[in-house]
Amino acid sequence: MSEQKVKIALPDGSVKVYESGVTSHQIALSISEGLARNVLAAKVNGEVWDASRPILHDSSVQLLTWNDDEGKNTFWHSSAHLMAEALEALYPGIKFGIGPAVESGFYYDVDFGDQEFNASDLEKVEQKMTELARQKNAYLRTEVSKNEALDYFGTKGDEYKLELLADLEDGSITFYQQGGFTDLCRGPHIPDTGHIKAIKLTNIAGAYWRGDEKRKQLTRLYGVTFPKKKELDEYLALLEEAKKRDHRKLGRELELFAFSEKVGQGLPLWLPKGTELREKLAAFLKKAQVKAGYESVITPHIGSKSLYVTSGHYEKYGQDSFKPILTPNENEEFLLKPMNCPHHCEIYKFKPRSYKDLPLRMAEFGTVYRYEQSGELHGLTRVRGFTQDDAHIFCRPDQVNEEFKQVIDLVLYVFESLGFKDFVTQISLRDPENKQKYIGSDDVWEKAESAIIEATSEKGLKTITKLGEAAFYGPKLDFMVKDALNRSWQLGTIQVDYNLPIRFDLEYVGSDNQKHRPVMIHRAPFGSMERFVAILLENTEGKFPLWLSPLQYIVLPISEKYADYANEVDQQLKEGAFSGYVDHRDEKIGRKIRDAELSKIPYMMIVGEKEAASKSVSIRRQGAGDTGSHDLGALLAYMKHELELSFTPDKE
RNA sequence: GCCGACGUAGCUCAGGGGUAGAGCGCUUCCUUGGUAAGGAAGAGGUCAUGGGUUCAAUUCCCAUCGUUGGCUCCA
Numbered sequence: 001m002s003e004q005k006v007k008i009a010l011p012d013g014s015v016k017v018y019e020s021g022v023t024s025h026q027i028a029l030s031i032s033e034g035l036a037r038n039v040l041a042a043k044v045n046g047e048v049w050d051a052s053r054p055i056l057h058d059s060s061v062q063l064l065t066w067n068d069d070e071g072k073n074t075f076w077h078s079s080a081h082l083m084a085e086a087l088e089a090l091y092p093g094i095k096f097g098i099g100p101a102v103e104s105g106f107y108y109d110v111d112f113g114d115q116e117f118n119a120s121d122l123e124k125v126e127q128k129m130t131e132l133a134r135q136k137n138a139y140l141r142t143e144v145s146k147n148e149a150l151d152y153f154g155t156k157g158d159e160y161k162l163e164l165l166a167d168l169e170d171g172s173i174t175f176y177q178q179g180g181f182t183d184l185c186r187g188p189h190i191p192d193t194g195h196i197k198a199i200k201l202t203n204i205a206g207a208y209w210r211g212d213e214k215r216k217q218l219t220r221l222y223g224v225t226f227p228k229k230k231e232l233d234e235y236l237a238l239l240e241e242a243k244k245r246d247h248r249k250l251g252r253e254l255e256l257f258a259f260s261e262k263v264g265q266g267l268p269l270w271l272p273k274g275t276e277l278r279e280k281l282a283a284f285l286k287k288a289q290v291k292a293g294y295e296s297v298i299t300p301h302i303g304s305k306s307l308y309v310t311s312g313h314y315e316k317y318g319q320d321s322f323k324p325i326l327t328p329n330e331n332e333e334f335l336l337k338p339m340n341c342p343h344h345c346e347i348y349k350f351k352p353r354s355y356k357d358l359p360l361r362m363a364e365f366g367t368v369y370r371y372e373q374s375g376e377l378h379g380l381t382r383v384r385g386f387t388q389d390d391a392h393i394f395c396r397p398d399q400v401n402e403e404f405k406q407v408i409d410l411v412l413y414v415f416e417s418l419g420f421k422d423f424v425t426q427i428s429l430r431d432p433e434n435k436q437k438y439i440g441s442d443d444v445w446e447k448a449e450s451a452i453i454e455a456t457s458e459k460g461l462k463t464i465t466k467l468g469e470a471a472f473y474g475p476k477l478d479f480m481v482k483d484a485l486n487r488s489w490q491l492g493t494i495q496v497d498y499n500l501p502i503r504f505d506l507e508y509v510g511s512d513n514q515k516h517r518p519v520m521i522h523r524a525p526f527g528s529m530e531r532f533v534a535i536l537l538e539n540t541e542g543k544f545p546l547w548l549s550p551l552q553y554i555v556l557p558i559s560e561k562y563a564d565y566a567n568e569v570d571q572q573l574k575e576g577a578f579s580g581y582v583d584h585r586d587e588k589i590g591r592k593i594r595d596a597e598l599s600k601i602p603y604m605m606i607v608g609e610k611e612a613a614s615k616s617v618s619i620r621r622q623g624a625g626d627t628g629s630h631d632l633g634a635l636l637a638y639m640k641h642e643l644e645l646s647f648t649p650d651k652e
Numbered sequence: 653g654c655c656g657a658c659g660u661a662g663c664u665c666a667g668g669g670g671u672a673g674a675g676c677g678c679u680u681c682c683u684u685g686g687u688a689a690g691g692a693a694g695a696g697g698u699c700a701u702g703g704g705u706u707c708a709a710u711u712c713c714c715a716u717c718g719u720u721g722g723c724u725c726c727a
């Protein structure tokens with residue numbers, strides 16, 4: 001093999017020979033001109049490279065375009081540089097933090113110094129970006145020494161880049177330059193700014209430098225760009241669509257829940273229909289829990305401060321939580337409960353436990369109160385008073401694995417029954433750099449973490465792992481679901497805890513007649529009723545299956561003449577345990593149908609002369625239009641059948 | 653908590669230094685209509701709250717409260 005040739009393996013399995021030093025762009029060009037125009041970067045031996053970077057050795061090459069996630073990523077990262085260039089041109093002397101691509105778009109953190117910048121200036125920046133993009137400036141990669149780099153940003157006076165440089169090793173530092181802007185960056189980048197055809201700067205926000213709230217807050221500018229104007233329009237249309245699924249809007253429209261300034265921030269009021277929905281969800285889970293061997297308990301909303309001193313909650317959160325409530329004369333301190341586990345531990349201690357009693361599975365829809373920072377409150381997803389579908393499993397160490405796997409099954413059953421298909425399972429571990437955030441010894445943490453890792457892998461779950469996301473008393477397996485705007489929320493959670501049993505001195509008598517320490521598994525398949533309902537709303541747009549829908553039917557008489565028959569139908573449905581009502585308004589049928597459709601009621605039953613005469617109803621399913629006339633008795637049987645099916649996943 | 657934006661009728665929103673408007677909803681009347689909006693009339697607002705500037709503030713300024721997009725946090 002000559003030194004001058006390289007073998008390039010392409011994803012289709014073909015291998016082609018090129019001159020050494022060939023670029024991905026040239027490879028693309030050898031395939032087709034159109035492809036070459038669209039190539040943004042290339043994956044060379046698994047690493048994303050600039051399309052213009054010479055390939056010197058035999059390699060596998062995957063050309064990346066806008067249709068590849070990595071292509072998009074590169075595109076947006078380059079767009080961040082373009083935005084920085086525009087900003088520097090408009091606001092000389094500003095300093096830059098970091099500017100990465102994110103899930104949909106990019107941002108750059110900027111220190112504007114004394115210069116004013118607000119949302120209304122974004123348009124100006126967009127225009128400048130468009131102007132610079134049209135210049136089709138190439139993104140040029142240069143390798144620099146650490147000293148050169150320090151010198152450049154020292155002269156420029158950008159302390160943020162200097163700080164970033166401090167952590168980098170000499171010999172691995174690259175600059176990228178396009179037009180008049182040079183940035184410290186490991187790349188890769190798209191060939192030139194000309195690819196960026198549609199630009200939208202979406203919002204600005206404060207963001208702490210290096211995510212540290214003790215450090216300076218920079219201005220973060222978010223944006224998104226596309227290679228075609230049409231794609232930007234589609235993206236904006238998608239955002240508009242997402243607004244329709246906003247649970248706060250749906251909660252108001254469907255009269256599910258509300259907030260009142262007078263009651264207080266983050267304290268939801270459940271309206272009758274929302275309560276109906278929530279109670280149906282709770283009943284669904286309770287039924288599954290009875291099958292899985294859980295027992296229900298009820299504990300008070302407050303507990304003596306000493307309970308939380310024992311659990312460690314007071315030490316970890318006492319400063320940031322609602323202050324203790326005092327008895328009037330004795331000044332005894334009570335806390336609003338932030339978690340149910342301490343109460344459940346006390347139930348465990350009610351009497352001596354034998355190894356034969358375990359596992360003990362204690363479930364409670366327990367309402368808890370936490371002082372969440374005001375800036376964090378968000379609709380029903382982040383509130384200060386909420387109800388967990390909580391349970392604690394007290395078991396022997398040899399039972400942890402089996403119990404944990406059974407809980408995974410329960411969570412999967414719940415998710416499946418409610419139609420959540422796109423969820424991510426996340427193993428949330430302790431931050432090894434920051435152990436003082438947690439209680440307990442390394443030894444028990446290792447046991448708990450490996451218990452989770454083993455059980456999830458035995459279940460064959462595809463997981464991601466995040467450090468620093470554990471609870472203070474133990475690691476978790478979290479089930480994350482996205483909202484309408486693609487933001488991830490933790491719903492289900494399962495936690496292994498060796499610590500609270502020690503703190504509460506929980507024991508059981510083993511077969512050896514010795515005292516042993518049980519292990520606790522904390523778990524909540526919904527997470528909280530509030531957040532679960534919120535995410536369910538965003539995922540279903542409020543179009544609930546029959547069994548969940550707060551209103552299951554509405555009877556629509558053609559005119560007031562058929563009111564009696566409508567009432568008769570209503571009565572029979574009520575006797576069949578369905579919830580709904582008759583729309584007796586003095587409106588035309590078209591109007592009644594429209595309103596019922598918009599209220600997302602699953603069954604609309606239209607009754608008029610024909611139906612009254614034949615004891616039938618004309619059925620319209622929400623979203624599906626007229627489905628013809630049906631005998632009332634047969635309909636009731638069908639609806640009951642539909643309910644049965646709903647509780648078994650994988651129907652239809 | 654921090655940075656930014658916003659707060660006008662039940663809802664969605666327009667307006668703007670001289671004490672307010674639309675559509676929907678609501679009430680009443682007419683209409684008795686067959687599968688996504690029938691017609692008419694009417695009621696409804698201390699323009700979030702508190703200060704300041706001004707002859708005059710809902711409008712401008714400040715603060716507070718609330719909402720919201722992020723950041724940080726999240727038992």
